[in-house]
Amino acid sequence: PIDPMSVTFQPATGGMNPSGPVLSRRMSDLEGLFADTAAWQEARDGADPVVYEVASSPVPEAPGELPQSITTIHPGTVGGEFHMTKGHQHPNPQGEIYFGLSGTGGLLLFDGTTPKWIPMAPGVIGYIPPGWAHRSVNTGDEPYRFLAVYPGDAGHDYGWVLEHGMGWRVRRGAAEPQLVPFRSEPV
Numbered sequence: 001p002i003d004p005m006s007v008t009f010q011p012a013t014g015g016m017n018p019s020g021p022v023l024s025r026r027m028s029d030l031e032g033l034f035a036d037t038a039a040w041q042e043a044r045d046g047a048d049p050v051v052y053e054v055a056s057s058p059v060p061e062a063p064g065e066l067p068q069s070i071t072t073i074h075p076g077t078v079g080g081e082f083h084m085t086k087g088h089q090h091p092n093p094q095g096e097i098y099f100g101l102s103g104t105g106g107l108l109l110f111d112g113t114t115p116k117w118i119p120m121a122p123g124v125i126g127y128i129p130p131g132w133a134h135r136s137v138n139t140g141d142e143p144y145r146f147l148a149v150y151p152g153d154a155g156h157d158y159g160w161v162l163e164h165g166m167g168w169r170v171r172r173g174a175a176e177p178q179l180v181p182f183r184s185e186p187v
């Protein structure tokens with residue numbers, strides 16, 4: 001175990017102080033995620049923008065610890081599908097807590113059978129039960145940012161989502177985000 005500590009959240013950037021590793025996911029890192037492959041390739045071969053960033057506190061991913069991270073998903077769409085995280089399953093099934101900090105988004109959950117959608121906004125706690133794969137989506141026009149707290153030995157399985165999908169895709173609609181069946185063709 002490490003010593004007790006406080007971590008300061010930096011609202012302007014989504015950074016943490018003190019900070020552990022900071023991850024940046026560009027369009028080129030998100031192969032196979034968006035339904036519209038041609039639109040994804042165009043974005044990758046063009047500006048290859050940063051889609052999301054993940055700042056971590058210094059708490060290690062070790063049994064018994066509770067690491068924290070802050071994810072910032074930048075606004076945008078690919079072929080009408082909102083910017084989103086890769087999504088993962090915890091190979092050691094354990095729960096996780098998200099807390100909305102700024103912007104508007106959602107938490108898409110999938111247990112392999114049934115998808116669920118939790119709208120997220122500042123002040124909302126989203127709970128991910130053990131066994132539910134999870135992906136975050138920015139459904140607004142500004143950065144969507146949230147805190148995650150998870151057991152240090154939960155692990156991250158990204159292959160599960162590539163194999164099983166997430167049940168739904170989240171597309172920009174006229175007013176509200178549209179949840180469409182995952183395997184449907186790009187519109």
Ligand code: PA5
Pocket residue numbers: 054069070071085086087088096134135136148149150156
């Ligand atoms: O712990 C979590 O679930 C989050 O911190 C995610 O790891 C983060 O939002 C990035 O998503 P992903 O790990 O699916 O790329």
Ligand code: NI
Pocket residue numbers: 088090096134150
């Ligand atoms: Ni997780």
